Amino acid sequence: MNFSYSSKVMELQTKLTSFMEEQVYPNEKLYEQQLNEQENRWTTVPPILEELKEKAKAEGLWNLFLPESEYGAGLSNVEYAPLCEIMGRSLIGPEVFNCNAPDTGNMEVLVRYGTEEQKERWLKPLLKGEIRSCFSMTEPNVASADATNIEASIEIDGDDYIINGRKWWSSGAGDPRCKVSIFMGKTSTEVGRYEQQSMILVPLDTEGVKVERMLSVFGYDHAPHGHGEITYENVRVPKENILWGEGKGFAIAQGRLGPGRIHHCMRLIGAAERALEELCKRVQNRVAFGKPLSQQGVIREWIADSRIEIEQARLLTLKAAYMMDRVGNKEAKSEIAMIKVIAPSMALRVLDRAIQALGAAGVSEDYTLAAQWANARTLRMADGPDEVHRAQVAKLELRKYQ
Known part of the structure; x- marks a missing residue:
């Protein structure tokens, strides 16, 4: 195994390190100050964050996590690893470069399993940093470490699916820019244990979706991003919102x-x-x-x-x-x-x-x-x-x- 860095990676390391030192670290306190000045910490994104994102875009330090060169920097996992390490030195760092969870994982899902229509509607705005997303898998009433325990349902009804379930730790759900959730639930209980679950795209403004509360982590609320507990009650979405197919969750x-x-x-x-x-x-x-x-x-x-x-x-x-x-x-x-x-x-x-x-x-x-x-x-x-x-x-x- 050879972990030496290519000239491309070394150049990106230098640029990222300089950007972190000149732009990110000096503005960490300003980010918190601007956030705390808001009357409601969940409705406004600190302006400095958007300013930093535009600067990162201009420097070519954007979507580095995606190995597909059509969408990202075309880096392998080994090449991206040292760059991700640099971003992780600051808690606001990953988002500055559009390399933050759960959007990275959701974008990867859309790249690999999304239809052209799904990519057009959700992937492209996520790649541009115009919207954010959340991932609704974990549930409060079951041990979600075993994903086969998931009880939420996704039931076919004509040309739609009807979704019901209660999810929590849906990171990003509090963000005013969060527009879509990738929801995991069961489409069948009559098939094998690992073929019962499916994933489906749910716009957060759909009737029946309700963010019940935002959860803190050791007292940190992580606003405006946060971690939401969400109820999905008789939420109706079209069949074409399913990802890959039934049973692939x-x-x-x-x-x-x-x-x-x-x-x-x-x-x-x-x-x-x-x-x-x-x-x-x-x-x-x-x-x-x-x-x-x-x-x-x-x-x-x-x-x-x-x-x-x-x-x-x-x-x-x-x-x-x-x-x-x-x-x-x-x-x-x-x-x-x-x-x-x-x-x-x-x-x-x-x-x-x-x-x-x-x-x-x-x-x-x-x-x-x-x-x-x-x-x-x-x-x-x-x-x-x-x-x-x-x-x-x-x-x-x-x-x-x-």
Whole structure:
């Protein structure tokens, strides 16, 4: 495996790094300030975000996640990985470059499984950053880590489907620009376990769709993006809104989540790198008990352990990306499962050390550490909890000896 970067990737790394340093980091506080100045944090997007997006477009730093050159930059997973890491250093970074979840996954679904009409109506505006979307799979009344538990229904009725269900953690549902949901539900209970689910496009302004509430994450509301609990009550959409076909929902979900897990892990590595930088800068100019913190033995252990763990996580993530490029998501499922366990836990440890080294400042909003920690902790559950991924790794390992 060769993880050396091509000249194209190195050029993009340089441009992205410069853009982050010159445009994104200096405006993180302004973004929060503009958001908090709004009378309703859910109705207006901070103007600075749209300004940054236009600048990123002008720099050619747009839709880098899509491997299809017709729509994106034509980068492989291995090529995109280091770029995604750079974006992940800031919580607002991914959206600035139109590389943010869940829109990335939804766009990938539309590229691979959407009809020409679906692409025209939904994919093109998403690619331009004109609208946003959400993904409605998880349900409050079942253990959604097992997607076959999904109880929501998608029933045929003439030329339409009737949709009923209650979903939550539909990320992006609070955004005033969110116009469409990819909804997962059952079209049949009479077929095999993995052929019962389907996915369908539901415009959020359809009668019967109601965002009941926005959920917080360790107290962070993530406005104006947020995570919604949504009821779908007798929602009627045309048959042509189905994605790929009836019974294909589980297969779409598996294809969607593979690249998404790579993206999450690389962003977490970026967050950990920034945390380690903050730690190293802080401990060299803070004195306790007569000497700089950087000379305290335990601090040096934290720094060394953090560097080791970041490098380990990055290499395993690159291996997973390499295998996805060479043999596909299905053959790379063990590596994808492993990184989804490793990366959030690694990021949590590094962030925790940085918070501890910064003391009270670490838990404040003066730094991004606390918000990044909350995000990393959530990712031990999002896209499948650690326990499910560990079970998958063990199952595949045992199979070698049967």
